[in-house]
Amino acid sequence: MPTECIPYSETGYFTPIICDYLAEKPALQPFYHRFPKLENFEAQLQEKQQSHLTDASQRAILSKAMLAQYKNVAASEKTIQNIKKLANEDTFTITTGHQLNLFTGPLYFLYKIISTINLAKELQEKHPNYHFVPIYWMASEDHDFDEICYFNYKGKKLRWNREASGAVGELSTEGLSEVLNVFTKELGNSNNAKYLASLFEDGYIKHNNLTDATRYIANELFKQYGLVIVDGNDKALKQLYIPFIENELFQQTAHKKVLETAKQLTKASADYKIQVNPREINLFYINDGIRERILENEGVFSVNNTSVRWNSEQIKTEVHTHPERFSPNALLRPLYQEIILPNLCYIGGGGELAYWFELKSYFEAVNVTFPMLLLRNSAVIKTAKQSEKMEKLNISNRDLFLKKDDFVAAKVKELSNIDIDFTPQKEHLKQQFKDLYTLAEQTDKSFLGAVAAQETKQLKGLQHLEKRLLKAQKRVLKDKVSRSTELQESLFPNNSLQERRENFSERYLEYGEHLIPTLVKHLQPLSGEFLVLEL
Known part of the structure; x- marks a missing residue:
């Protein structure tokens, strides 16, 4: 099973x-805070x-709370023991989080969780x-349904068409049978296809809301590794968050x-x-199917797009009666997570880590330990047949x-x-014109501009000829080049990383129950490199 790691x-x-x-x-x-070594x-x-x-x-x-969340879940003994261990002072967590994407969403959903399992x-x-x-933290309180209402499968976009409001985790799974x-x-009729159909049917048809469905699917895929799946939309857990809700308000x-931190980041580099x-108040209010921003104006608090009003x-x-109704936005969710978990490290993608970098001074101001931040594993999976073609x-x-353009030019x-x-x-x-510059200096310096203009013109002419010749050769070598670009496209669909475009089902159809154990074997969370894996 050949592999190669690329920085x-x-x-x-x-x-x-x-x-x-x-x-x-x-x-x-x-x-x-500390680099993840x-x-x-x-x-x-x-x-x-x-x-x-x-x-x-607190533990x-x-x-x-987690035992209550798992009350109706067929969890492994290892997961239940991990939940019980959370009460002990010698237990710590490694955490990743992800949206409640339909049918697991992009392939990197697996990589996030496997990175977390392997680091633990x-x-x-x-x-x-x-x-x-x-720990896998479900983004059950997210309200951006448009981001999770579809998934890609073999270049096709499958969409759940429905009206939605409020926290996505509370959405009814009604209507998902049509998508299924x-x-x-x-998927077809292979044994692996039948397993996937059964997994998703049990997840989406036999559970009433998106949170329970997602927990079921993630648990089925990863329970043997002791993964604990957390739903932060929980009254008992929100009780621990009350002092920080009040601070935010x-x-x-x-x-x-x-x-302040955002300004410092942009000063550190124009590339950042x-x-x-941030908003003045980074909280939403959840109740009766709504999730709307909380606003404040001259001591009066309100819920956007509603008639709800409070004084201080x-x-x-x-807050003290119904803390579960106060929901952190993307900026505040990391703090909530670190308050309730004995967490050492958060594992996320590049975009996630970028907004964590904005939070360190805020964590210090509210006296919460800032976690270590680790970039999740990334990988491209290729088949033995694709490797043979590459050779x-x-x-x-x-x-x-x-x-793609650089790849084609290199192949031509x-x-x-x-x-x-x-x-x-x-x-x-250039050497010829260097001699001409010397000659002009010695005879008539007024010709220097004319020499420079002629040099620019002739260099552009050479560049133009080079491009035309390259274009002509592309036509001559079209068959060989197209076979190369087709192979690249199969591994980097739409000039994007495979892990962002493919659904895990595409790989499971091919590798079945060996897929996740093989990824667990090869993904090394602290390696700091991109894995190319032949399966």
Whole structure:
């Protein structure tokens, strides 16, 4: 099972801020706590253990709440033991989070969770006197239905057409049977297809809401690894969040601190883009199928697009009576997570880590330990047949990461019997003009401008000829080049990473029950490299 690891910075698919983070560039160091190296976890563990947020009473609430969430779930013994261990002071978590995408959404959903499972396992081996629990945090309170109402399968977009409002996790699964019927026809009749059809039928038809359906599917796929799936939309857990809800309503610390940090980030480098802009109040109100922003104007609090109003004392009463109705937005969700979990490290994609970088000073201001941040594993999976084609076409794994135009140009130059690289001619021309500049200096300096203009004209002429020759050779070599580009397109669909375009079902059809164990075997969360894996 051949593999190759490629540094993220050499793939061309990761932003400057992430490449600089992985390189531990000094400009970014003020925006995170400890870099995710195995030797740094001991200090993170000690700091988290001393936090008042991980005392015995809070741990007991967490463990009890999770047992309640798993009441009707066919969990593995390993998962149940992990939930019970959350009550112990020697237990810590490694966490990832993801939207409630239909039918698991993009392939990297698996990579996130496997990264989390594998890091927990690695830490367990390094620190046997502690326990480490992998956590998948469901974004059940998200309200952006448009982001999760579809998924891609073999280049087709399958969509759940319905009206939606409020938190997506509370959405009824009614109507998903129609999507499932279409999907199962696409899957075919193989044994692996039948398993997938059964998995999704049990998930979406036998559960009443999207949260329960997603938990069922994720549990079925990963329960043997002891994964614990958390739904933050829980009254018992929100009780722990009350002091921070009040801080957000009355002090608005997040707005002040994140704005300051965002300015510092852009000053650190023009290449660093702000991922999330803070609002004055970064909370939503959830009730009766709505999830709307909370606003404040001259001491009066309101819920956007509703008639709900409170004064300061009334909203305090509402917070203490119904904390479950107060929902953090994308910016505040990380704080909520770190308050209720004894968490050491958050594992996310590049976009997620970029907005975590905006949060460190806010965490410090509210006295919450900032977690270590780890970029999730990325991979491209190729079949043995695709590897064989690559060998015949003389395509390396690194070639695949080139943008399409660069890839085509490289293949044409490689296959052509004609040397299409005019660099020697350009250098020779420059040398000739260097002599002309010397001659003009000695005779009449007024000719320098004319010499420079002629040099520019002739260099452009050579570049134009080079492009025309390359274009002509593309036509001559069309068959060989098209076979190469078809192969690249099959592994990088729509010039994008495979993991962002493919659904896990496409791979499961081919590899079945061996898919996830093989990925667990090969994905190394602390490697800091992109994996090319032949299966």
